[in-house]
Structure formats: C-alpha cells, structure tokens
Amino acid sequence: MKKKLFALCMAAMLLLAGCGGGNSMASGGAAADMSAPSAELDWNGQDSWEMEFPMESESQLSGDVYQNPRAKLIRRAELNIQTEQFDQSLEALNQLVNSCGGYFETANLYGGSRRDAYSSRSGDYTVRVPAEKYDQFLSGTGDLGYVTSKNESSEDVGERYYDTEARLKTQRTKQERLLALLEKAESMEDIIALESALSDVEYQIEQYSSKLNRYDALISFATFQVYLDEVGRVTQEVGETASLGARMAAGFQASFRNLGQGLQDFLVWASYNIFLLVILAVAAAVAVVVGKRELKKMKRQNEPDKKSDE
Numbered sequence: 001m002k003k004k005l006f007a008l009c010m011a012a013m014l015l016l017a018g019c020g021g022g023n024s025m026a027s028g029g030a031a032a033d034m035s036a037p038s039a040e041l042d043w044n045g046q047d048s049w050e051m052e053f054p055m056e057s058e059s060q061l062s063g064d065v066y067q068n069p070r071a072k073l074i075r076r077a078e079l080n081i082q083t084e085q086f087d088q089s090l091e092a093l094n095q096l097v098n099s100c101g102g103y104f105e106t107a108n109l110y111g112g113s114r115r116d117a118y119s120s121r122s123g124d125y126t127v128r129v130p131a132e133k134y135d136q137f138l139s140g141t142g143d144l145g146y147v148t149s150k151n152e153s154s155e156d157v158g159e160r161y162y163d164t165e166a167r168l169k170t171q172r173t174k175q176e177r178l179l180a181l182l183e184k185a186e187s188m189e190d191i192i193a194l195e196s197a198l199s200d201v202e203y204q205i206e207q208y209s210s211k212l213n214r215y216d217a218l219i220s221f222a223t224f225q226v227y228l229d230e231v232g233r234v235t236q237e238v239g240e241t242a243s244l245g246a247r248m249a250a251g252f253q254a255s256f257r258n259l260g261q262g263l264q265d266f267l268v269w270a271s272y273n274i275f276l277l278v279i280l281a282v283a284a285a286v287a288v289v290v291g292k293r294e295l296k297k298m299k300r301q302n303e304p305d306k307k308s309d310e
Contacts, residue, residue, distance in 0.1 A: 072158040072215065075134055075222040083145030086121050086230035093125065093226065096140045102129030102221070111230075121230045128221040137224060144228065161215050168208035175201045 083089040097104065105128050111121040129137045141147065178201060182194045270277060 071156050072161045072219050073131070074155040074157055074215075074218045075131060076153050076155075076225075077134075077138060077222070078149075078151045078225040078227075079141055079147055080149040080227045080229070081141065081145040081147050082229050082231045084231060084233065086228070089144045089228060090123065092144050093127075093228070096137060096144075097127055097129065100129040100133040100137045100140075102127055102133065102137065104128075105223075120232075123228045125224075125226045125228070127224040127226060129224065131220055131222050134222045137222075141224075141226065144226075157215060157219070161212070161219075164208050164211050164215070168205060168212065171201055171204045171208065175205065 081089070105126040107123070107125050109121065109123045111119045127137070138152075175198065178194055178198045182191065182198070185191050185194055
C-alpha cells in the first residue's frame with residue numbers, strides 16, 4: 001500500500017511540476033510545457049501506478065504553435081474633437097457607432113445640467129467597434145467636428161496569445177490524465193491526492209481561458225477613446241508654413257475676436273458684481289463731491305492772503 005501511494009504521489013508531483021514549468025517559460029525558459037505529449041497509463045495489477053512521458057525536443061514542441069504564426073493585433077485610437085454644435089455631434093457619434101456595429105463601453109458627459117445650463121459641455125467616450133470596421137469608424141469621426149489631435153496604436157500579441165493557448169492545451173491534457181487515474185484509484189488516500197492535483201490544474205485552466213477570452217475581445221473589437229468638447233468657436237490656427245499675409249490676417253482676426261470676447265466677459269463679470277460696482281460708484285461720487293468742496297475752501301482761504309500781499 002505504501003509503495004502504491006508513493007508512486008501515485010510521485011506521478012502527481014510530476015504533473016504539478018509540469019504546471020510550474022509553464023510559468024517559467026514566460027521568462028524565456030525551455031518550452032517543454034508547451035506541447036501535449038501522449039502519456040501511457042499502466043496498471044501492473046498489484047500495488048503501483050506507472051506513468052510514462054515521452055521526451056520531445058524544443059523544436060518539436062514549438063513547431064505546431066509557431067510554425068505559421070498569425071498577427072494578433074490590438075488596435076486603439078484616441079481623438080480630441082471640437083464642435084460648435086454639441087448635440088448634433090453627439091447624435092452623429094451615436095449613428096456612427098451603430099452603423100459600424102459597435103457599442104459604448106463608457107460614456108461620460110460634463111456640463112449642461114440645470115445648474116450650469118449655459119456652460120460649455122464636454123464628453124469622453126470609450127467606443128468598441130469590430131476590428132474590420134476600424135478604418136470606417138476612424139474616417140467617420142471627421143464629420144463630428146474639428147479633430148484637433150489623433151493618436152493611433154497597434155499591438156501585436158500573437159506570441160503571447162499562442163503561448164497562452166499552448167499552455168491551456170497542456171493543462172487540459174494533464175486534466176484528462178488525472179481523471180483517468182482517478183477512475184482507477186481505489187484507496188481514499190489516492191482519491192484525495194488526485195483531487196487536489198485536479199483542483200490545481202482546473203485553476204490554471206480557468207486562468208488561461210480567461211486570459212484568452214480577454215485577448216479575443218481586444219483583438220476582435222478595436223478601442224476608440226473620443227473626447228468631444230463644445231466651444232464657442234473652433235480654434236483653427238494658421239501654421240508657420242502659411243504666407244505672411246495669411247498669418248497677419250489671422251492675427252488681426254484673432255485680435256478682434258479677443259476684443260469682443262473680452263468685452264463680453266467683462267459684461268458678464270459686471271452682472272455678477274453689480275452691487276459691488278454700485279457701491280464703488282457711489283463711493284467715487286462722494287469722493288468727487290468732497291474733493292470739489294475742499295478745493296473751493298482752499299481757494300477761498302488763499303484769496304485773502306493774496307489781497308494782503310498786494
């Protein structure tokens with residue numbers, strides 16, 4: 001009985017050691033855990049389990065996985081857009097997402113509430129669209145307003161994807177072997193040891209499956225981060241490569257706009273501080289009246305002095 005239990009524990013330890021070997025591969029170690037080698041289970045009819053694992057070279061193990069690697073691209077883009085008509089731009093964004101078969105992962109709107117109904121609004125939106133609709137969505141964002149900045153990025157996760165896929169295959173093979181051993185186990189000690197090993201393998205399968213599902217979601221749907229800002233006037237600056245006349249004309253136009261905007265801002269500020277301005281105006285008027293009276297007194301006092309001098 002002791003020999004049987006010892007042999008069974010050794011087989012379980014070999015399987016778990018293979019699980020640990022899969023983790024070391026991520027740091028560039030040997031690829032012995034990436035394949036799904038066949039195992040021979042042999043019951044000798046008396047008191048021991050024998051499990052044999054045929055050895056395979058690194059090139060054989062990695063050949064099936066990396067012989068014809070395909071790119072697994074995660075595509076992302078970030079856009080900042082200004083608009084003078086926020087409601088129309090937001091409606092156009094909704095239509096664009098629907099036409100591309102995408103959806104909003106997050107949507108945040110700032111401003112425009114009852115308390116600040118007349119303030120400028122802004123929104124940031126995380127949009128997911130099918131990867132094959134990436135170019136269609138990107139070109140359609142030009143109709144939402146004036147695109148002030150655009151950043152695109154692509155990440156190829158093919159190597160990590162296939163590595164995770166191979167690890168998952170290995171863990172499932174180990175699960176099948178442990179289940180086969182569990183069917184032939186007779187003693188309670190053997191059953192407990194095998195169920196413990198199965199629990200560890202099932203945890204690894206769950207982790208790798210979750211990772212692959214996340215990769216699939218990111219690969220099949222591109223991610224767009226759209227920042228939409230409402231402005232009174234779209235800022236479209238004249239570049240340094242423009243002619244001198246165009247740059248000077250843009251400067252004069254900007255000066256007039258700033259003057260008008262400054263006057264409007266002053267009037268708005270005055271409306272919020274009307275009582276303070278009234279008090280300051282009354283104080284200034286009183287100071288002027290008192291000052292005039294003092295000047296008259298000083299003149300009257302100076303007239304007798306001038307006459308006496310004569």
